Structure formats: C-alpha cells, structure tokens
Amino acid sequence: MIQNSQQKLYIVGIGPGSIEHLSKRAADVLQSVDTVAGYTMYIDLIRPLIADKNIISTGMMKEVDRVEAALDIALSGKSCAIVSSGDAGIYAMAGLVFEICKTKNIPITSDASLCTSQLSAESALSAKSAVSLCIEVIPGIPALCAGASLLGAPLTHDFAVISLSDLLTPWEKIEQRIEAAAQADFVIVIYNPKSKKRDWQLKKAQEIVMKYRKPTTPVGIVGSAMREAQSVEIVSLEQLDNAQVDMQTVVFIGNSTSFQYGSFMVTPRGYSEKYSI
Amino acid sequence: MIQNSQQKLYIVGIGPGSIEHLSKRAADVLQSVDTVAGYTMYIDLIRPLIADKNIISTGMMKEVDRVEAALDIALSGKSCAIVSSGDAGIYAMAGLVFEICKTKNIPITSDASLCTSQLSAESALSAKSAVSLCIEVIPGIPALCAGASLLGAPLTHDFAVISLSDLLTPWEKIEQRIEAAAQADFVIVIYNPKSKKRDWQLKKAQEIVMKYRKPTTPVGIVGSAMREAQSVEIVSLEQLDNAQVDMQTVVFIGNSTSFQYGSFMVTPRGYSEKYSI
Numbered sequence: 001m002i003q004n005s006q007q008k009l010y011i012v013g014i015g016p017g018s019i020e021h022l023s024k025r026a027a028d029v030l031q032s033v034d035t036v037a038g039y040t041m042y043i044d045l046i047r048p049l050i051a052d053k054n055i056i057s058t059g060m061m062k063e064v065d066r067v068e069a070a071l072d073i074a075l076s077g078k079s080c081a082i083v084s085s086g087d088a089g090i091y092a093m094a095g096l097v098f099e100i101c102k103t104k105n106i107p108i109t110s111d112a113s114l115c116t117s118q119l120s121a122e123s124a125l126s127a128k129s130a131v132s133l134c135i136e137v138i139p140g141i142p143a144l145c146a147g148a149s150l151l152g153a154p155l156t157h158d159f160a161v162i163s164l165s166d167l168l169t170p171w172e173k174i175e176q177r178i179e180a181a182a183q184a185d186f187v188i189v190i191y192n193p194k195s196k197k198r199d200w201q202l203k204k205a206q207e208i209v210m211k212y213r214k215p216t217t218p219v220g221i222v223g224s225a226m227r228e229a230q231s232v233e234i235v236s237l238e239q240l241d242n243a244q245v246d247m248q249t250v251v252f253i254g255n256s257t258s259f260q261y262g263s264f265m266v267t268p269r270g271y272s273e274k275y276s277i
Numbered sequence: 278m279i280q281n282s283q284q285k286l287y288i289v290g291i292g293p294g295s296i297e298h299l300s301k302r303a304a305d306v307l308q309s310v311d312t313v314a315g316y317t318m319y320i321d322l323i324r325p326l327i328a329d330k331n332i333i334s335t336g337m338m339k340e341v342d343r344v345e346a347a348l349d350i351a352l353s354g355k356s357c358a359i360v361s362s363g364d365a366g367i368y369a370m371a372g373l374v375f376e377i378c379k380t381k382n383i384p385i386t387s388d389a390s391l392c393t394s395q396l397s398a399e400s401a402l403s404a405k406s407a408v409s410l411c412i413e414v415i416p417g418i419p420a421l422c423a424g425a426s427l428l429g430a431p432l433t434h435d436f437a438v439i440s441l442s443d444l445l446t447p448w449e450k451i452e453q454r455i456e457a458a459a460q461a462d463f464v465i466v467i468y469n470p471k472s473k474k475r476d477w478q479l480k481k482a483q484e485i486v487m488k489y490r491k492p493t494t495p496v497g498i499v500g501s502a503m504r505e506a507q508s509v510e511i512v513s514l515e516q517l518d519n520a521q522v523d524m525q526t527v528v529f530i531g532n533s534t535s536f537q538y539g540s541f542m543v544t545p546r547g548y549s550e551k552y553s554i
Binding site (some may be wrong): 019020023025089093098099100102107109117130132135137139142145146152154155156159163176180184185259261262264266268269270271 | 366
C-alpha cells in the first residue's frame with residue numbers, strides 16, 4: 001500500500017473497462033487518496049474500489065471545471081486522483097492538468113522530496129509560490145492497446161494515432177496528418193471517429209486513405225473495448241463509411257501489408273520475409 | 278480466477294517493469310496456465326508470479342524458436358502464455374505468433390466456443406485442420422505510456438510511433454515515415470533508437486526532424502521505464518544526438534506546441550486556446 005500522501009495530485013489511467021484491467025499500482029493509488037475526480041461514466045467503472053472516497057464526478061465537456069476542483073483539493077492539503085479511462089496521457093486528462101498549472105503559474109514537481117507533503121494545508125496555500133505541488137501520472141492500458149488486442153495484432157509495425165475531433169484542432173491540420181500517415185504507410189489508429197454532432201469526418205478520412213491504399217485493406221473497428229457493450233468487427237477500407245462507430249469506437253486502418261487470418265487482423269513485423277518459418 | 282483452459286494460447290503484455298504494473302487480468306492468466314514462454318529478461322520481471330510454472334525462456338533474437346515451442350505446447354493440449362514486456366502488440370510478440378500460424382496454416386480462433394478445449398490432446402493434434410487453436414491477446418501498459426507518464430503528458434495530441442530498427446524494415450521506409458511525421462507535426466515516439474550494432478539512425482532521424490521543427494523543441498528521453506535502471510531526461514532537439522540512449526530507451530520528440538513546465542514535458546490538447554482557464 002501507498003502511504004497517505006498529502007498535497008499530492010495523481011493523474012491515473014484506469015485502463016479499458018472494469019477494474020480487471022487496472023494495474024496494481026493504479027489500484028493502490030486510488031485506494032490511498034482522499035478524493036477521486038472523473039467523468040461520471042469512468043467513476044462508475046471503478047466504483048467498487050473507491051466506495052469510501054470523496055468523489056467529484058461531472059459530465060463530459062466539464063473537464064476544465066473538474067481539473068480546477070481537483071487542483072484546489074490537492075493544494076488545500078489533501079491527496080486527489082484524477083482518473084481517465086484508458087491511459088491518462090493519450091487524449092486524456094494529463095495534458096489539461098499541466099496546461100492549467102502553467103496558465104495559473106502553479107509550481108509543480110515530479111520529485112516527491114521537493115513537494116509540499118511536509119507542510120500543513122495552510123502553509124501550502126500561503127507559500128504557493130515557494131513550494132511545489134507534487135504531481136504523478138500513473139499510466140494505464142490505452143484504448144488503442146485494448147482494441148488492438150481484441151483484433152489480434154494490428155499494431156506490430158509503425159503506426160500513427162489521430163483524433164478526428166475538430167473541437168480543439170483545426171480540421172485542416174487533422175486532414176494533413178491523415179494524408180501524411182496514409183502516404184507513408186503507417187497503420188492509422190483513429191480516435192473519436194464520430195459523434196452526434198460530427199458525422200462527416202470519418203468518410204473524409206476514408207477518402208484520403210483510399211488514395212494510397214487498396215480498397216480491400218483490412219480495417220478493424222472496436223467499440224467499447226472490454227466493456228459490456230463491446231463490439232469487434234473487421235471490414236475492408238471501402239466499407240468503412242458504412243460501419244457503426246461512435247465516440248467510444250477506435251478504428252484501425254491497416255498498412256499495405258496488414259492481413260486478415262481467421263478472425264484476426266494482423267500487421268506483420270516482417271519475420272516471415274526474413275526468416276524461413 | 279480463470280479456469281484452467283486447455284489448448285489455449287495467451288499472448289500477454291506484462292507492462293513496464295515489475296508486477297506492480299500488470300493488470301489483474303494478466304496476473305490471473307499467468308497464474309492459470311501450464312507454461313510461460315518469454316525472453317529471459319522479461320520472465321525475470323514476473324518470476325514471483327510464475328514460480329511453479331513450466332518456463333520456456335530464451336535470449337533475444339530467438340523469438341521464432343520461442344513462439345514455435347509455445348505453439349507446440351498449446352497444440353499438444355496445454356495452456357501456454359507468451360509474455361512480452363509492455364503491451365503484447367506494439368513491436369512485440371503478438372504479430373509474430375499470427376505470422377507463424379498463417380505460414381503453417383494452423384487454424385486459429387478468438388471464439389472460445391469454437392476452440393479445441395473440449396478435445397483431448399490426441400484428438401486436437403490429429404484433427405488440427407478441423408478444429409481451431411484458441412488465441413487470446415491480453416493487453417498491457419506499453420512502454421510509450423510508461424515513458425510518457427514519467428515525462429508528464431507528451432502524448433496528449435496526435436502522435437506517430439516509429440521503430441528505428443532496420444533489421445526487418447528497409448531504412449528508406451523508416452526515413453520516409455520520419456519525414457512524413459515531422460512534416461505533419463505529429464509528436465514522434467521512437468522505439469529502438471540505438472543498439473550496439475546500430476549507432477547512426479538516431480542522428481539521421483534528428484536531422485530530418487530539424488528540417489521542420491525548432492532546435493529548441495523539447496525531446497523526452499526515458500530509459501528502462503519503471504525498472505531499477507530508470508532514467509528520465511528532457512533535452513532540446515538540437516541536443517538529441519548527444520543523449521544517452523540504448524535499446525531500452527523510448528524517445529519522445531515534441532510537436533510545434535510541446536513545452537517544458539517545471540520538470541514536465543507537455544503537448545497541450547489546446548484547451549487554453551479555446552477556453553479561458
């Protein structure tokens with residue numbers, strides 16, 4: 001177990017689905033803190049572990065409020081964990097925490113010996129500029145690994161990860177990245193392919209990739225990996241725009257060597273060309 | 278606990294470092310199988326969990342032999358887990374297992390209800406072509422997430438993952454991918470930056486990226502993440518060729534917006550441009 005760490009902020013990736021996929025380290029941290037903050041749906045996934053905790057749970061799109069509340073708690077002298085589904089750093093909360101700390105000039109450190117854990121809550125607040133808040137990021141199994149494992153091995157060669165959400169990124173930049181990744185024969189992993197308000201980006205991405213890859217290129221589509229609503233499907237690139245996708249779906253577009261064998265999608269590393277197996 | 282599954286092959290990502298970072302599911306699987314196969318160094322990391330198991334442990338570069346031995350065991354009626362450090366599917370063993378199954382025409386399935394677990398070892402072998410070997414990939418925390426967590430949040434925007442090992446991939450293809458990723462402003466994650474026999478590729482990669490990014494672009498360098506020999510360093514892109522790297526190192530080259538704040542490397546998702554925080 002972890003000692004109760006005062007004035008410490010953890011950013012924790014809980015992995016896909018249930019607590020089955022949490023690391024021991026993440027479970028230990030969640031059980032050691034005073035407060036857990038997260039999107040309601042993710043809090044529900046780990047509810048059995050954190051029954052006795054103070055919980056800050058808010059809906060989607062409330063990320064900034066949630067992080068500010070968690071920072072206030074950590075700075076006031078309590079330990080707090082912000083949770084993300086999957087990994088904490090891939091299109092998840094870790095970046096936002098650091099963005100806010102920088103904007104607000106909150107001094108932070110990863111070095112536990114420099115952090116405020118020896119101070120009282122009052123002195124931590126009053127001495128904010130002299131001492132630092134200790135932040136630790138705990139990694140988790142990202143959706144791209146959970147999805148890949150259900151498909152077989154689509155990521156055994158170089159890959160590019162692209163979010164199709166143009167809420168925070170101009171579409172021109174996203175399109176440029178799809179084009180570059182397609183041309184250079186990366187396996188392409190797509191996050192946030194579609195939402196209720198965004199319905200044309202995936203078809204556009206498909207059109208771009210079709211300029212460089214065969215229409216029969218295998219595409220793996222995994223929804224809600226490791227959760228009750230899980231779905232796994234392999235289609236051809238030319239059928240991609242008809243596939244059922246939403247915000248919980250990750251799409252894996254194969255490279256020029258990806259193949260389907262049995263019910264699995266595989267991108268070979270290239271052993272069979274090099275060795276006689 | 279998992280029921281003893283006959284004739285089943287698991288491909289298990291054990292995460293970075295020690296059993297601290299294993300998921301509960303991976304730990305359960307490792308404790309349920311008859312045999313565990315893996316590179317000696319990775320077997321050592323999980324030794325406490327698998328003390329009573331039959332172990333096939335071989336050195337680096339013996340991957341093909343190891344997978345063939347594991348397949349023989351699973352086909353002979355015993356359950357076997359092939360372990361990889363990090364995730365099982367990112368430059369790891371999952372791809373090779375499927376490559377070998379395809380080459381040898383071994384019928385495989387992910388559907389437990391179609392697999393050979395109801396048959397005896399003899400009938401499984403004699404009926405190889407009629408029944409299928411059940412394969413399940415168990416994901417783990419990949420080195421790229423472990424390394425990113427130690428740096429802060431370098432991967433909160435689109436990123437490309439490239440191995441510099443030209444053992445199984447022509448260098449021209451690797452170079453083309455570095456160029457495309459650099460030009461399209463992906464964060465670039467580099468696996469296998471250097472080995473005893475390969476010492477010039479990282480400098481070449483640096484030169485290519487320098488054509489598109491500022492010399493002061495932050496670069497995170499993480500060695501042996503979550504293990505005893507762990508090292509974490511942030512340098513500027515122009516200093517990258519002087520950094521200490523080896524086969525256990527993952528390199529994170531920031532995009533045009535990545536910054537260093539305190540001891541952390543961060544690629545912002547872009548909230549602070551969109552919202553006033």
